[in-house]
């Protein structure tokens with residue numbers, strides 16, 4: 001694969017770049033921030049040095065179509081991972097920028113693929129559980145096991161609107177034969193890199209606090225909050241496996257992918273079993289992010305991804321927590 005990773009400096013991008021380089025793929029990267037200021041910190045610059053890829057990191061704006069076109073041509077990219085986004089909580093605070101970054105940069109990439117349609121460039125787009133929203137007239141929201149072809153995509157955040165619109169726009173470009181667009185709806189992602197302003201950040205904050213030995217933390221969610229989560233290693237592997245899946249086997253352009261769905265209280269209890277004295281002070285509700293979380297599916301059905309391109313998760317809750325507590329402590333020790 002000759003990959004161009006846009007938004008390479010974020011929580012997903014830094015681990016995706018590590019995975020792609022480690023798997024022997026050719027990788028070029030772009031982000032508004034330099035490698036050393038990425039979510040992985042100076043470790044990112046060190047990683048690039050190790051692979052001789054330091055000059056393939058470009059501090060650039062993905063909404064500038066001319067810049068992106070230059071990078072696609074220079075590196076003869078056959079796969080573009082489109083990651084730049086303002087996430088759910090940040091996007092509500094700055095809707096204009098959310099639309100520009102999430103939608104305009106995607107449209108620019110798709111137009112670029114159209115202009116080079118003979119090369120059949122793949123565009124891999126992480127959508128989100130935020131593409132779902134409250135079901136009108138259905139208190140309690142979605143039943144558990146929300147399917148990939150669920151049609152009630154009525155998000156309550158602008159972020160979610162850009163994810164639904166991105167899925168639909170990409171599918172239309174694919175239908176016209178202009179871009180090989182493929183998308184996964186990610187659950188909340190957990191990793192050793194700080195998260196970028198989403199509503200599922202409460203779980204990352206609990207993990208970081210427990211790893212650092214903080215025994216009493218305040219969170220912005222209720223104890224019974226339940227949404228799907230996934231270890232970042234599973235998530236980046238999903239992006240790469242979907243990119244590599246033979247087109248003939250795919251019946252759709254957007255797939256649910258799922259792993260675990262612990263409640264916030266179950267997550268806290270699993271941390272307390274490893275960090276003696278770890279306790280969480282729960283919110284009574286009221287934070288706007290609680291409303292977003294309540295509007296998302298609690299459990300996703302990902303049967304089409306499993307059947308059509310062999311998706312499977314590797315991290316259950318216990319393995320995920322053990323791995324990430326160790327990874328956060330190790331990253332802290334090397335800072």
Ligand SMILES: NC(=O)c1ccc[n+]([C@@H]2O[C@H](COP(=O)([O-])OP(=O)(O)OC[C@H]3O[C@@H](n4cnc5c(N)ncnc54)[C@H](O)[C@@H]3O)[C@@H](O)[C@H]2O)c1
Nearest residue numbers: 007009010011012031032061062084085126128186189196
């Ligand atoms: N992290 C999650 O839990 C999660 C869940 C579902 C979907 N996703 C999706 O995965 C993708 C990556 O998310 P993330 O968690 O890494 O986000 P993040 O905020 O950590 O990273 C986004 C990166 O994009 C960069 N960026 C922003 N505007 C840019 C621009 N104009 N040009 C170039 N770079 C720009 C930022 O500097 C940042 O490094 C997003 O599309 C997001 O919607 C993430």
